[in-house]
Amino acid sequence: MVEHAPVLLMVVPLLAAVFCALLGLRWKALCLPLTIIGFIAALYFSVITFLQVSASSDHQVIYFLGGWNASEFPRGVGIEYRVDLLNGMLLIVIAAVALLAAIFSKQFVSMETPGKEPQYYALFLLLAVGLMGMTITADAFNLYVLLEVSSLTSYALIAMGSRRASVAAFQYLIMGTIGASFYLLGVGYLYIKTGSLNMQGIHDILIGEGLLESPAVYVAFLLIFVGVWIKLAFFPLSTWLPNAYSRAPTATGCIIAPLMTKVSVYIMLRIMLTVFGPEYVYDELSWSGPMVWIAVVAIIAGSILALGQKDLRRMLSYLIIAEVGYMVGGAWLLAPGGMARGESLYSTATGLVGTGYHIISDAAMTLCLFLAVGAMIVKAGSSRIEDMKGLFRKCPVTMACFVVGALAMIGVPPTCGFFSKWYLISGAFEAGRWEFAAALIISSLVNAVLFFRIIEFAYFGKLPEVDDAHGHHQRHDEGGMEENPPSMLVPLVLASVALIAIGLFNKEIAGYLSQFLNTVAMGGQG
Amino acid sequence: MMIGLWGMISKNNLIKKLIGMSIFQTAIILFYVSVAVKSETANIPILPHHGHDYSPKIALAHAVSDDHENGGHDDHAGHQAHPVGPKIPDPDGYANPLPHVLMLTAIVVGVATLGLALAITQKIYREYGTLEEDQLLEKVRADDHG
Numbered sequence: 001m002v003e004h005a006p007v008l009l010m011v012v013p014l015l016a017a018v019f020c021a022l023l024g025l026r027w028k029a030l031c032l033p034l035t036i037i038g039f040i041a042a043l044y045f046s047v048i049t050f051l052q053v054s055a056s057s058d059h060q061v062i063y064f065l066g067g068w069n070a071s072e073f074p075r076g077v078g079i080e081y082r083v084d085l086l087n088g089m090l091l092i093v094i095a096a097v098a099l100l101a102a103i104f105s106k107q108f109v110s111m112e113t114p115g116k117e118p119q120y121y122a123l124f125l126l127l128a129v130g131l132m133g134m135t136i137t138a139d140a141f142n143l144y145v146l147l148e149v150s151s152l153t154s155y156a157l158i159a160m161g162s163r164r165a166s167v168a169a170f171q172y173l174i175m176g177t178i179g180a181s182f183y184l185l186g187v188g189y190l191y192i193k194t195g196s197l198n199m200q201g202i203h204d205i206l207i208g209e210g211l212l213e214s215p216a217v218y219v220a221f222l223l224i225f226v227g228v229w230i231k232l233a234f235f236p237l238s239t240w241l242p243n244a245y246s247r248a249p250t251a252t253g254c255i256i257a258p259l260m261t262k263v264s265v266y267i268m269l270r271i272m273l274t275v276f277g278p279e280y281v282y283d284e285l286s287w288s289g290p291m292v293w294i295a296v297v298a299i300i301a302g303s304i305l306a307l308g309q310k311d312l313r314r315m316l317s318y319l320i321i322a323e324v325g326y327m328v329g330g331a332w333l334l335a336p337g338g339m340a341r342g343e344s345l346y347s348t349a350t351g352l353v354g355t356g357y358h359i360i361s362d363a364a365m366t367l368c369l370f371l372a373v374g375a376m377i378v379k380a381g382s383s384r385i386e387d388m389k390g391l392f393r394k395c396p397v398t399m400a401c402f403v404v405g406a407l408a409m410i411g412v413p414p415t416c417g418f419f420s421k422w423y424l425i426s427g428a429f430e431a432g433r434w435e436f437a438a439a440l441i442i443s444s445l446v447n448a449v450l451f452f453r454i455i456e457f458a459y460f461g462k463l464p465e466v467d468d469a470h471g472h473h474q475r476h477d478e479g480g481m482e483e484n485p486p487s488m489l490v491p492l493v494l495a496s497v498a499l500i501a502i503g504l505f506n507k508e509i510a511g512y513l514s515q516f517l518n519t520v521a522m523g524g525q526g
Numbered sequence: 527m528m529i530g531l532w533g534m535i536s537k538n539n540l541i542k543k544l545i546g547m548s549i550f551q552t553a554i555i556l557f558y559v560s561v562a563v564k565s566e567t568a569n570i571p572i573l574p575h576h577g578h579d580y581s582p583k584i585a586l587a588h589a590v591s592d593d594h595e596n597g598g599h600d601d602h603a604g605h606q607a608h609p610v611g612p613k614i615p616d617p618d619g620y621a622n623p624l625p626h627v628l629m630l631t632a633i634v635v636g637v638a639t640l641g642l643a644l645a646i647t648q649k650i651y652r653e654y655g656t657l658e659e660d661q662l663l664e665k666v667r668a669d670d671h672g
Binding site: 141142145148152155156163164166167170173174175180181184188191192197208346526 | 531534540543547549554555558561619625628631634636638639642643645646647649650653654662663666669
């Protein structure tokens, strides 16, 4: 049982999805419990896997799918799952976020997509399975398949919303398919060059055969990265994101927004560090100059566009684009030659630690904010920022969680946002990239402006006295407390507690991340 | 491939975009399949009839190690470990089956994508009554404000 935990954490939600689709046709009420059970199991197994990883001597757990064995066969014959400290932590985050989003979705699914619960939850589970699979797999082609699993389910989940959502989903589908196709093409080039699809195998052959200077590898890198950048909505390629995220059904937004881009950033890190290796990415290509500049543009543009939004969810979507800029910039901070083999990386790659940390904390922050906003929209009856007036009096717990999320986004200690920004900014100082540090600080200021505006509206704004023009806002006329139901509050409170917890345990998390980077710097292990 | 990409980006009609997408995906599939070709004489990868002591496991191990490591040494070790000498087919005589297998998966993914895209298109048409992107975006903008 325990040694199969890496695969069970995917299999259980997968089976739950199948049962959800089948049993749900007959008993609709079964769907949500099944989903929650699936995610609890996934969470349990991912924690077990992570404990195994941190207990093992080389900090990784390798699982050979279908029982093929590296001692009998050469590497790359079968699919391999490999969990190390980075993706071990990410698996826990994915399972936890999915669980909280599933609990939260109870009200919304019956409200926004009535009668479609079985399909909705089956897709919901499959999306999480795809994301966990992308995180855990060590096979480049398997990654493509799982990428498509999670993308297809997310297109469908978005399209289930209003009629505007289906147009957004179509645009997202076109962009996403272009991205995935580019990725597939890049993997094809790598396969031609190396004859392997195993990530570590590709890396070993690239280094062993001295293929780093080959133009085909360069083309492969280019294609894979254009593909991944589309997926993670890196600034110039991010046009699909705001529409897709802000028009999706609320519950869909709560799982896609925290996880999709974050897992894509992880994929980028994995491809940079494991497939091509730091030797290639930082020493052979000298892209870190322009890449950090693009990240700076992404951060500034995302923040400024967010400032102009009147719709709360749309504003958050633009902030995600800025956050993606943080993470990509942090990953590319390292100057050529900065990552010497075998050297301790903690002192030289703080930017990378910051990126890893920010993946985790941003997933939690985005979850908290999207949950809070979802709950606020229910209370306010609209998603416009002006309509948030007086919400503090009406639902203090929801708003308290929103404030915690907002503080984390701005970067106030002791929330996790402060520490991830701290690592990113000190990484920028180390690398001497002042423009990146400046962009981070500007974006924090913009965040502060944005969120305090909302908090001001919600705290000081008067409730509209009579609902003459907006007849459909029936709830406004009661001045008293009117909190959201527990199915919404519990995940929300848990998410905001997690924000502070991730912040308080920053030393441990950063320690794991630098340990992970050390193993990468040692050249991985064969 | 480029035709498909161009179609996806520049065409106004959603269905034409999807046609572009199909062309793009098919082009990638053909690209992979062309990778598998080895030489004029390479045949389809079906092993000829073999005796009792033939072990596909070992043959596979040899085929892969032949491909990637300049491992004459490995070969020898293998032969010595199995003095009976399982008949190892010459990998040069067969096309590489792996890309074909990968593309089966990619075809399935492509079918699923196209199916979902068509379903969404249908929904869009039912809601908005048009498939031309510019008209569609206008109506969406009207929705945003109204």
